[in-house]
Amino acid sequence: MDVRIDHVRKEFGRFAALDDTSLTIHDGELVALLGPSGSGKTTLLRVLAGLERPSAGRILFGDQDAASLSVQERNIGFVFQHYALFKHMTVLDNVAFGLSVCPARRRPPRAEIAARARRLLALVQIDGLDRRYPDQLSGGQRQRVALARALATDPRVLLLDEPFGALDARVRKDLRHWLRGFHDRTGHTTVFVTHDQDEALELADRVVVMNAGRVEQVADPDTLYDRPASPFVFAFIGDSSSLPATVRAGRLWVAGRALGPVPAADGPVRLFFRPHHARLADTGALVGRVVASRRQGDRRRLDVALRPDAPSDAPSDAPPDAPSDAAGPPHSADLPRPGDAPAASTPVEIDVATDAAPPVGASIRFDITRPSLFPAPAAPRRPIVVAPRPGTALAPPGPKPDRAHAAG
Numbered sequence: 001m002d003v004r005i006d007h008v009r010k011e012f013g014r015f016a017a018l019d020d021t022s023l024t025i026h027d028g029e030l031v032a033l034l035g036p037s038g039s040g041k042t043t044l045l046r047v048l049a050g051l052e053r054p055s056a057g058r059i060l061f062g063d064q065d066a067a068s069l070s071v072q073e074r075n076i077g078f079v080f081q082h083y084a085l086f087k088h089m090t091v092l093d094n095v096a097f098g099l100s101v102c103p104a105r106r107r108p109p110r111a112e113i114a115a116r117a118r119r120l121l122a123l124v125q126i127d128g129l130d131r132r133y134p135d136q137l138s139g140g141q142r143q144r145v146a147l148a149r150a151l152a153t154d155p156r157v158l159l160l161d162e163p164f165g166a167l168d169a170r171v172r173k174d175l176r177h178w179l180r181g182f183h184d185r186t187g188h189t190t191v192f193v194t195h196d197q198d199e200a201l202e203l204a205d206r207v208v209v210m211n212a213g214r215v216e217q218v219a220d221p222d223t224l225y226d227r228p229a230s231p232f233v234f235a236f237i238g239d240s241s242s243l244p245a246t247v248r249a250g251r252l253w254v255a256g257r258a259l260g261p262v263p264a265a266d267g268p269v270r271l272f273f274r275p276h277h278a279r280l281a282d283t284g285a286l287v288g289r290v291v292a293s294r295r296q297g298d299r300r301r302l303d304v305a306l307r308p309d310a311p312s313d314a315p316s317d318a319p320p321d322a323p324s325d326a327a328g329p330p331h332s333a334d335l336p337r338p339g340d341a342p343a344a345s346t347p348v349e350i351d352v353a354t355d356a357a358p359p360v361g362a363s364i365r366f367d368i369t370r371p372s373l374f375p376a377p378a379a380p381r382r383p384i385v386v387a388p389r390p391g392t393a394l395a396p397p398g399p400k401p402d403r404a405h406a407a408g
């Protein structure tokens with residue numbers, strides 16, 4: 001059964017915690033809600049569960065409008081963000097709780113409830129602990145009890161609000177793998193909230209990125225990482241640097257340097273790239289100085305301050321046949337808007353092989369192999385240009401430059 005969130009708005013007083021949110025969760029899917037604190041993730045789960053009533057819009061379970069369903073009728077398993085098990089109840093009683101408070105006509109006999117609770121404890125792999133009390137369990141074990149408890153009534157949809165939030169990184173990682181396996185075995189339609197992007201990308205079939213009460217992008221993890229739909233998503237998912245840039249006469253200008261041709265309209269833009277999409281090259285289009293260097297896994301990450309005034313020694317910065325104004329540096333009116341940090345003072349991050357890492361203080365040249373351009377702030381959210389074909393770079397303009405191509 002699909003769950004459809006249709007133009008839902010949720011106001012608290014005059015504040016909209018959800019602002020025109022639409023999303024379809026497919027039957028059997030594992031969906032992550034990812035976003036910064038306060039972006040509306042918990043509110044969306046609570047609206048789904050029927051714990052909050054939308055100020056506008058609808059929730060549909062299949063074809064059924066959820067407005068006509070009580071919290072119990074929705075039959076949703078919920079593991080809350082700050083989940084507290086009943087301290088005075090054993091693990092078994094905690095798990096059995098949902099069934100033991102069912103209306104009498106739907107409540108199984110006591111022995112059947114206990115048997116089902118034991119099966120669930122085995123499913124979450126903590127059988128043997130059924131007589132313990134919550135404070136006799138580790139954090140990870142408590143989360144599994146919480147999950148077993150949410151599953152007891154065989155919910156149509158499972159909602160998990162930061163289920164591993166309070167756990168240390170190691171246990172978190174283990175439980176993450178376990179949850180993915182568990183989902184694959186049981187097939188429950190599951191929505192889980194996290195503000196940990198690694199968790200979302202690793203675990204979910206699709207990730208919903210939320211920002212300020214709105215859905216910024218819904219995509220599978222690969223698409224989200226490789227083709228972020230907005231500057232917010234680009235900056236939020238994975239590491240990235242961004243720079244003010246300008247398109248003039250079909251060419252991209254960054255920090256006073258002309259990069260390759262781009263099929264974008266003239267005007268100010270914002271250039272984004274990932275650290276590993278930069279490549280050191282003696283003829284690189286961008287010139288800068290290494291201001292910091294640190295080890296990251298098997299690479300080194302450099303902070304590079306771009307030098308906007310570096311003299312260009314690209315072979316033909318101004319092709320002889322080009323009109324002089326088309327090839328010259330952008331007019332000052334095209335330069336970054338107020339609020340944009342000047343390129344020279346904002347170091348960008350690039351990754352290099354450890355054995356090729358230049359020392360701090362060194363001048364370097366590099367290319368950006370996969371740049372993404374977005375309209376300068378306050379313009380529409382869709383990207384206007386993404387990467388050139390794999391293996392090509394935006395090179396300094398020369399006689400036969402590579403063409404960047406438009407987003408698909």
Ligand SMILES: Nc1ncnc2c1ncn2[C@@H]1O[C@H](COP(=O)(O)OP(=O)(O)OP(=O)(O)O)[C@@H](O)[C@H]1O
Pocket residue numbers: 012015016017035036037038039040041042043044081195
């Ligand atoms: N009952 C409420 N009354 C007033 N404002 C609320 C209420 N519940 C949530 N909000 C506000 O709505 C916004 C979204 O809150 P929500 O709890 O959904 O965020 P979240 O994305 O889950 O954040 P976190 O990652 O910190 O848990 C916040 O600004 C919050 O202060």
Ligand SMILES: [Mg+2]
Pocket residue numbers: 041042043081161
């Ligand atoms: Mg929350």
